[in-house]
Amino acid sequence: MRYYVSLIILFIMLSAVHAPVHCVAAEPEQASTDAVSSQAVLPVQTGDAPAKSPTQPTDVVSDEYDEEEDFDYEDEPFAEERVTIADPIEPFNRAMHRVNDRMYFWLLKPVAQGYKTVVPEPARISVKNFFSNMGYPARFLSCLLQSDFSGAAVETGRFTINTLWGIGGLMDPAAGKSLDLQKQDTDLGQTLGVYGVGHGLYIVWPFFGPSSPRDSVSIVGNQLLYPLSYFYPWYVSPGVLGFEAINATSLRIGEYESLIGAAIDPYVAMRNAYIQYRMKAVNARKAKSLLLKNPEASNTVVDTSRTEK
């Protein structure tokens, strides 16, 4: 008798345990059939009782829309990501945004598309690797300044291996499975961010795009630390820069379009995407830093973002 009781209990518990899985599998189908059936039933009902039928389904639906809850998501687990940036020079920025937009659609994209049809993808990836390898000094210095010594070591290892065995940086054997030395995605603007320097204000530079005084440091610093900018004669380096931009664009055609296409106000969408992206990057670097890592790391970031308002 007891066995039967325990068996029944076991059965109940098993079904309880399995409920979530079962629901996931069954619910969508149920939901879709419900939707279909209510749609299918509607016209039939309208024939019988035209006054009653439209109100019935809408009542059920509008319940959800009528709710007068206070939707304050400040206490959410993701609340710390609420980021804003001051934008006192918005008219200028909007103008520059338009200039960059035109430049992309009228110049950069057509050229990159032509380049894409001529040069196969593996070659373009190699070109990208080469330029990325040349960015080593800036990344190495940033890692050091952030007291991320393992990152600095990884960067040095990558540079040595890729330059020697990767045909001057065209290949990326260091990131392969056996070595697994991944590129340290960092720059000087992030370094300042790790130190606690805020964005200040939003600036859109022609050609370089969304930035801030803090992040402009990386635009300047990266140029100074970029071996290719010391080429002689002087006009070579803008040419190199342009080629790099075309090559990079050829690998990402469609990304800018989809961001702009989905946006209600493309300028605001870009600004917010930029600020979210940079903040995550700075937080990720902060977590890697030896000296600047503290348990309140995420709190201090919230504070700086608040003061930016």
Add this chain to the structure above:
Amino acid sequence: MKKRFIVFSLLIIFILSVPAYAGTPTVAVDKTVKRVLDVLRDPKLKSPAAKEIKKEKLRVIYKDMFDEMEFSRRTLTRNWKKFTPDQRKEFVNLFEQVLERAYLDKILDYSNEKIIFYKEDTLTDNQVEVQSKIVTASKEIPIFYRMILKDGTWKVYDVVVENVSLVQNYRTQFNEILADGTPEQLLQTLRKKVKAQ
């Protein structure tokens, strides 16, 4: 005998409960992604004429996977209260169309890139972030799905692409419009957007 039976039954419960609890949100996303891929890879739907059928099928999957209400509310936050129920309904509907038009063609462009689910972050009892990435020859795109448990189903309420949260991105845009505009003006902008797309 009795003891053994109890131990045995406990063991069964533990074994069976582990996958059910640990895997549910990821399993839900993974299942949905597989359904999407099945539609995209369906040899019967390869011809360009079948594009509309594909879109229709994807729309059904989207409805199962996303919690549009939660998504819309989160983008409007406190502004939600300024909307009348009818305006809310129109807003949810228009917003859905904007997203559909912007992203559906992107999904149809899919060409066998690898999709990897690698992590699941539990935030609260009913909120989870499922982390995945799309791997192409030249880059990796991290895509995180934020999910909420409602009535026993995990539904997506925010998508974070390359560290940019869609909900927050739209929230700033809507906030800007509603700061000195009325809900009707926002709806008008959305209507225009849908027409232009």
